[in-house]
Amino acid sequence: MAFDTGLIDWVAEALAPVGTVTHRRMMGGATLYCDGTVFAILANDVLWFKADATSDALWDDAGCARFTYTMGEGRSGTMNYRRAPDDVYDDADAMREWAGLGIAAGQRAPVRKKRTGA
Structure with missing residues (x-):
């Protein structure tokens, strides 16, 4: 499945x-x-920003699923990414x-250790 590279270009320009x-x-x-920190995902041409316990209330207040x-x-699963507001x-x-909320959540996230081959 392809994704909208124009949207990524817009995100890069704005940021x-x-x-x-x-x-x-x-x-x-x-x-x-952003500068190596995971802050968002793009799925089905929709932008989803990283969230965490610190920022969840702000996302909830904005109605971001x-x-x-x-x-x-x-079965279904969830990840703590929130749908970007339309604006x-x-x-x-x-x-x-x-x-910025997504970047901050990414910076607060624990660093994952890289797997070593066995």
């Missing part, structure tokens, strides 16, 4: 004053990084504000 945005493809979408996905056997798609200030 240029904050840092450098890069991405890595994942399961038909992309993981977005939690990312859910379907697993095998009809981030055409307002650079809004993009920086909401992405």
Whole structure:
């Protein structure tokens, strides 16, 4: 499944004053990084910002749904990413504000240890 590279370009342009945005493809979408910190994912051409216990109340107040996905056997799962508010798609200030929450959540997240081959 392809994803909208134009949206990634927009995110990078809007966040240029904050840092450098890069991405890595994942399961038909992309993981977005700002200066190496995971802060968002792109799935089905929808932007989802990283959230955590510190920022969840702000996302809830804005009515931003939690990312859910379907697993095998009809089960579903969730990840603590929140759907971006509509205004981030055409307002650079809004993009920086909401992405800033995602960047901060990414910076607070514990660092994952890399797996070593066995």
